[in-house]
Amino acid sequence: MTAKLLDMACRSCGGLRVELFLDLGDQPHCNRLIPPELESEAEPRYPLRVGFCHDCTLVQIDYTIPKEQMFSRYPYVSGTTRTLPAHFADTAARLTQAYGAQAGDLVVDIGSNDGTALKQYRPYGLRLLGVEPAANVAEMAATAGIPTLSRFFNEDTAAYILEPKDPPSS
Ligand SMILES: [Zn+2]
Numbered sequence: 001m002t003a004k005l006l007d008m009a010c011r012s013c014g015g016l017r018v019e020l021f022l023d024l025g026d027q028p029h030c031n032r033l034i035p036p037e038l039e040s041e042a043e044p045r046y047p048l049r050v051g052f053c054h055d056c057t058l059v060q061i062d063y064t065i066p067k068e069q070m071f072s073r074y075p076y077v078s079g080t081t082r083t084l085p086a087h088f089a090d091t092a093a094r095l096t097q098a099y100g101a102q103a104g105d106l107v108v109d110i111g112s113n114d115g116t117a118l119k120q121y122r123p124y125g126l127r128l129l130g131v132e133p134a135a136n137v138a139e140m141a142a143t144a145g146i147p148t149l150s151r152f153f154n155e156d157t158a159a160y161i162l163e164p165k166d167p168p169s170s
Pocket of ligand 1: 010013015053054056
């Protein structure tokens, strides 16, 4: 059997020897259920191929769904998973101790979803900020009292977090 290399550079090392070992064809985005009012529209499907990098051993997919499509209507909510809050609470305890966090320090969660992880930092008196591009879940976090920027994390967002002036434009 001949190895089939994917037409890509490894996402980690940039190597060009990423071998396809699993091709599941075109698949819908996970968790993206079609609401009844949109059931007549075609469900978007994307290639789902998995490759192995012979240079650094990273296993990876070769196709990236455009982020605007992935996060325009995002159905997954962290807080509905029973075990996640306990896991995030343990993580918050470990990280605040490891980094010597003091009351008033800032914790930023990139891809903060509904704020479930940030809520676990409340007992430590830290300032909290979520960055979440999916407007529907960012609103859930804000409603729960977690300050959240509803946008993608990028250089402009980072600059705004470091020195808030005007809200970032995009
Ligand atoms: Zn690699």
